[in-house]
Amino acid sequence: MPRLAVPLTESRIRALEPRATRYCVADGNGLVIEVMTTGTKVWRFRYSLHGKRQPLATIGDYRMISLRVARAKAQKYAEMVAQGISPVATARRDRGAESKADVLSEAADLYLATAMADKSDEYRRTTRRALDKDVLPAIGGKPISAVTADDIVAICERIKSRGSPKMALHTRNVVKRLYAYLMARQLATCNPAEVVPARSIASFDSRTRVLSGDEIGTMLRAIDASSIRRPLKLALHLLVLTMVRKSDLVESTWAEFDLDNAVWTIPAARLNSERDRLVYLPHQAVSMLRELHRAKASRNFVFPSVRGDDRPIARSTLNQAVKALGLEVEHFVLHDFRRTAATHLREIAQREDAQADASALASESLRQEDEAAEQRRNLLRWADFVDKQIEAGRQAVSSTV
Template structure:
């Protein structure tokens, strides 16, 4: 029973030197133990009670739960010991909670305490509620929940086969990408719960994602863009949805970032849209110069939003592209559904708006590809796309180089918008840089 004044350095290097596991007792907080398994797994425990009735309370996993800090292992051990001193029994309390808690409770706890801090938090919450818990945020049963929902299963009885059931139900309806994303969400949730001590086992360890997906490389050709853009006006979807689709192609930005545009992110007089770090995928502020085409789309949308607000007698919403009720922006999932609803089958061939099926992200890829065909540098296109892997690849570019390439980004997006206008009208549009240089 080794005893040490535990430190971060010691915890990082601690190993099981003999047998299946070794327990290292802290000398600063009585009863705090770092248990190290032969496989290298490290867990925190609090040991309390007389030798004949020794109790082991799992506090969480290391390094998910650090040694120090307000929510670290030492503070958790002190809090638990205080309950014991008041006559409580933390182990019995934990068992009682595990018996009462369901998977639906875990989902809501995870969404509230962890997923909500992520940029994609709304999508994670939607997937977990629809496909795992089957309950909304108020605990009411969802009408469109998956057949594999396991929300009623008690955490104390949760098994790997339950997780498999939930994911298989999504895969079996042909939603392979959704199944893979759900698996990632569930894996993150289970690991989070184990790290906190809500679950004693990592139930997803060794499980593989349900479907091997091939990276998409769909790029709409000039003719396809012309056909799609022309058919968009008569598509069975809201006008705001049409504008999201157009903006994705014109600005080359992600559909979620387009959907969430707020009024205060825009300076239309300066033709600039600034995406804050909280909404950017890479958590970096991203300035998007707006071409005249993009500005017109946004101004038309704002005019419609203002007119509707006046008719309804309510304040102008903060969102440029509000969803139903104007309490939140339209979501990328709603745009994907609207696009998918337009898919038709004719003689065994599927089309969306008259061309081979496509997604909103394919529009971003198409814009980038056509900009490159215009002779725009891939480095500048990476700045337009806000791809940090390309623009901040070195320590020099990450730390020292602070030039924002605003002029080059504006030139690229305006050149692309001019080319797009030519495509839509059926003309030649704008010649590539190389052609102009040759002339």
């Protein structure tokens, strides 16, 4: 019985060293990589036709073709062989379609077509936008090896002059990843973006944004009145009420919820933690989750993708939904909900302490409450506070009509 090939990995391919004579390493399904005495690595396709072993068909230079793409080509050629067709002519045409990346614009095209192929739509879109808008117009025609750190700094300075330091840093990081890819494929010898410190492009103070009660009410009323999908409206409201991270919520599964006991158990594996986290749910959150459960479109995920495959919505979906609303809430990001809740809860607790009699027996009992009861009490306080902000805005509007 022939020995099965151990599938290759990108790191294993990069570690292959030249020998006195060229040699091949198999990946499987006819795909092999041939290592030349010069160190060049070439993808080949090994096959038999009509019962006879044929010469290797060349797929192309490893520097230009990723492992994923080479496997796809080998699969195509294997299907042709199964039909009794030689893949040689097709492989020759395919090689002609592979442009040699001499200048940065060609290298960027190769990067987007190979390294970006398995990334999310949003990730590919933001990467391409940074390249097309600022990088390639400035240095796309330069040879890969001619791009310098000064070029990267100049691009970042132009972006910063538009008042976008975060975008400048993002663009520098895109170029850094592009050159890391080119170096791995031996198309570049150094990374000009790597020597440009991030702190020289943008420095950001820790966020201190806290929404006022009026802003909370304005935002949630606008979300409720908007045309976005109902599950996204509930997700944004739940993000406010539960005070969890966005990824914790959008990736949650129904198995994590015990709605009868109003408890959400976030597994340690999802938190990269040593233990699970218990989130005690106010009755408002339970009501929203029951609505989602009645209309659930997935056996597993609370907020499934609308694409039909059983996976959650992307983390960026809620950001995009809020951005599309055009809310008049200045300098706000979704993560500010957690800081906002913590700040208002402290203020609520301080008001309650000021109103309480320090010698009252109730104070002693409150101090003796266990952690779970305290968490439940805080979440209910917060949910009630949010409800009041929403209702206060509605009353203000109705009084002016």
